Amino acid sequence: MKSTFDSGPQSTSTSDAESPASALSPGERIKTLVILGASGDLTGRLLLPGVAKLIASGRAPGLKLVGAGNDAWPAQQWQDRLTESFADALAPGGVSTADGIAELKSVQADSTYHQLDVTAKGVLGTFLKTVEGPVALYFALPPAVSQKACEILSTEDLPAGTRLVMEKPFGSSTESAQDLNATLAKLVPEDHIHRVDHFLGKSTVLNIMGLRFANRLLEHSWNRDHIEKVEIVFDEPLTLENRARYYDHAGAGRDMIQSHLLQIMAIMAMEPPATLDEEDVRSNIAAVLRASNVGEGADLERYTRRARYTAGTIADRAVPNYLDEEGVDPANGTETLAEVEVFVSNWRWAGVPFILRSGKALGRARKEAVVTFKPVPHLPLGFKGTDSPTRLHIGFGPETLTLDLDVNGPGDLFTLDRVQLQASLASDPLLPYGEVLDGVLSADPLLSVRGDTAEECWRIVEPTFAAWKANEVPLEDYPAGSLGPDNWSTSNDES
Ligand code: NDP
Numbered sequence: 431m432k433s434t435f436d437s438g439p440q441s442t443s444t445s446d447a448e449s450p451a452s453a454l455s456p457g458e459r460i461k462t463l464v465i466l467g468a469s470g471d472l473t474g475r476l477l478l479p480g481v482a483k484l485i486a487s488g489r490a491p492g493l494k495l496v497g498a499g500n501d502a503w504p505a506q507q508w509q510d511r512l513t514e515s516f517a518d519a520l521a522p523g524g525v526s527t528a529d530g531i532a533e534l535k536s537v538q539a540d541s542t543y544h545q546l547d548v549t550a551k552g553v554l555g556t557f558l559k560t561v562e563g564p565v566a567l568y569f570a571l572p573p574a575v576s577q578k579a580c581e582i583l584s585t586e587d588l589p590a591g592t593r594l595v596m597e598k599p600f601g602s603s604t605e606s607a608q609d610l611n612a613t614l615a616k617l618v619p620e621d622h623i624h625r626v627d628h629f630l631g632k633s634t635v636l637n638i639m640g641l642r643f644a645n646r647l648l649e650h651s652w653n654r655d656h657i658e659k660v661e662i663v664f665d666e667p668l669t670l671e672n673r674a675r676y677y678d679h680a681g682a683g684r685d686m687i688q689s690h691l692l693q694i695m696a697i698m699a700m701e702p703p704a705t706l707d708e709e710d711v712r713s714n715i716a717a718v719l720r721a722s723n724v725g726e727g728a729d730l731e732r733y734t735r736r737a738r739y740t741a742g743t744i745a746d747r748a749v750p751n752y753l754d755e756e757g758v759d760p761a762n763g764t765e766t767l768a769e770v771e772v773f774v775s776n777w778r779w780a781g782v783p784f785i786l787r788s789g790k791a792l793g794r795a796r797k798e799a800v801v802t803f804k805p806v807p808h809l810p811l812g813f814k815g816t817d818s819p820t821r822l823h824i825g826f827g828p829e830t831l832t833l834d835l836d837v838n839g840p841g842d843l844f845t846l847d848r849v850q851l852q853a854s855l856a857s858d859p860l861l862p863y864g865e866v867l868d869g870v871l872s873a874d875p876l877l878s879v880r881g882d883t884a885e886e887c888w889r890i891v892e893p894t895f896a897a898w899k900a901n902e903v904p905l906e907d908y909p910a911g912s913l914g915p916d917n918w919s920t921s922n923d924e925s
């Protein structure tokens with residue numbers, strides 16, 4: 431099937447939907463957030479606490495909150511869920527202000543829950559006409575249910591100005607992402623669609639862009655002439671945590687690399703945008719992904735690695751073998767640790783590997799991008815010591831910047847010592863979903879994944895997933911609590 435995005439410039443022009451008669455006037459915000467899947471796990475654990483922080487910080491004035499689910503819930507059950515999810519934000523301190531807390535209490539008191547089967551014709555469309563707009567419609571639903579709901583909505587009129595918020599996974603292949611994009615394009619213009627990637631919090635994105643594009647020294651050497659490799663690592667000690675129903679089909683590759691890590695890579699590798707306008711930024715992100723592939727040829731055994739954890743110990747907790755976790759089907763061959771080398775075929779990056787790695791049940795949490803610079807062309811004879819490469823670490827939690835350099839330390843003048851220059855970077859005190867929702871409610875798609883980009887991310891990893899499925903790349907193992915197999919490309923050495 432042909433991509434929805436093949437025909438020229440992006441944004442509103444790619445949509446079959448009518449143009450946004452409803453565009454918000456400058457500074458105007460979304461009036462009502464409707465959460466579909468209000469009884470689900472994502473809503474309770476991540477969305478509602480994020481909304482609460484945003485409101486309690488005073489950054490979502492006048493918002494109305496509506497929940498909808500398949501089951502009938504008495505009003506009190508919804509109120510109880512809000513009370514539980516809002517507890518942190520209602521406590522004074524942190525980002526919460528007295529006015530914000532008062533506002534949050536008022537939002538909760540006015541909030542309603544509705545039983546809606548969104549896969550039944552006419553139900554959601556009719557309901558939306560009763561809600562004060564403009565509305566952001568958050569699809570916190572199983573992917574197949576979201577797809578069906580959107581297909582039904584595409585035959586009805588959506589209220590003017592509606593924004594659609596789509597969760598990951600966005601499709602399960604290039605083709606299914608194209609199909610979903612084609613359906614969404616019948617509903618609203620592209621810049622009214624927020625495909626959520628909560629790793630693209632404002633602070634992470636702006637920290638990388640500020641570092642790269644506001645420092646002549648860095649941007650000057652940000653290319654194949656000076657950079658040996660870039661590693662983007664999200665290792666976590668968390669294990670399956672009862673999420674087999676989702677994770678045993680996704681694995682580390684689909685869960686992390688296909689979405690979050692490719693997005694971070696694109697921001698690390700993109701060309702400088704002229705402005706921070708969504709169109710400039712997202713077009714440059716799309717361009718760099720279009721130039722990206724896993725490996726430099728068909729040899730995916732050389733450029734990709736996968737492994738699965740066996741029994742072990744993490745912080746004194748005994749962790750069972752992944753295959754013994756409840757709900758896991760060995761026939762799925764799921765990897766819990768994955769690493770791929772992506773190459774960007776353009777003048778800036780030709781030949782430089784971007785090594786993306788993520789896994790569970792590891793002995794150390796590690797969330798960072800590491801840029802390793804090439805060695806100096808000649809180290810004057812006579813220097814002794816480390817002779818290690820210059821490395822720049824961008825930490826994603828906490829948000830930090832560390833530059834590893836070799837210098838003449840305090841001892842022998844001829845001996846080089848390793849030093850680290852460290853700084854803390856800005857981090858938004860909102861939870862990741864608070865940052866995402868701030869973008870949605872201010873109708874700014876800057877931090878949302880554009881449709882063509884979602885398709886590109888599947889195209890980049892599909893040959894890898896096919897090779898893994900065909901067992902062309904061995905599935906290794908590692909004990910839970912270890913640092914993973916020790917022969918992989920990503921350095922386990924953090925310095
Ligand atoms: P859950 O299974 O916990 O919740 C699904 C929700 O969808 C329930 O509220 C359910 O309502 C509702 N629902 C199902 N069918 C219908 C229908 N026909 N009409 C109306 N509502 C319906 O899923 P999650 O919360 O875990 O996930 C939701 C989405 O978020 C998925 O796309 C997932 O991939 C994504 N996601 C989830 C994360 C997580 O940590 N949970 C993390 C990142 C993304 P009812 O209970 O009444 O049947």
